[in-house]
Amino acid sequence: MTTASSESLLTALIERLAAADIELKVSQKKVRNINFRLKPYQLAVSVPVAISAKQVAQAIDKRVDWALDQHKQLLIRHQRQQQLSSMNPTVAHPILLWGKAQSLNLNEHEKLVYYRQQLAKVMPELFDKWQPIIKAKAKETRIKKMHTRWGSCNTRAHRIWLSVYLPAFPIECTEYVIVHELCHLHHANHSRAFWQTVETAMPEYKQWHTMLAGKAGKLD
Known part of the structure; x- marks a missing residue:
């Protein structure tokens, strides 16, 4: 081998x-x-x-x-x-949507349902925006409850997953994750060429990368 x-x-x-x-x-x-x-x-x-x-x-x-x-x-x-x-898993808490506090009080299950709905609304428009710029197209996009990453790309199937937790952050973070994963369709690793492709498409990507980097998820 x-x-x-x-x-x-x-x-x-x-x-x-x-x-x-x-x-x-x-x-x-x-x-x-x-x-x-x-x-x-x-x-x-x-x-x-x-x-x-x-x-x-x-x-x-x-x-x-x-x-x-x-x-x-x-x-x-x-x-x-x-x-x-968990002392009381049904307790409701205020939530963030696209980085802004909402007047909603939702428990964990309700929050995930809400985030999934909100992310599903914006994904088609955001992929339509960035795919021509990066000159790469995902054949399938999915939302998943991912605990270890913000996004993931199956380069063979051209399938991209986004974390259901992304709507808690400014929408630019979601755009960055989409850019990141679409660039993997050109470069399967995190080589210098990969990061150059990301920066060419989104010069300010480091701001959103840094915002997500301190959280639990990662990018693949």
């Missing part, structure tokens, strides 16, 4: 995990063996410093099916724990 094919396999594995809302995090550590740790919304992989990309990709490939299967059960336990630890 060549370096290029190893990278291609790893990209495919990242996309497969991302489709299940699982972030792949690979870290080099002073360990003898490749170690896997599955967490809610994340597969953490510790690899020895002196190991090839081919070995890493092949090892992860062997564990992806296990991770996808076990993650479903892990989430059930995690969600139960969250429910037990």
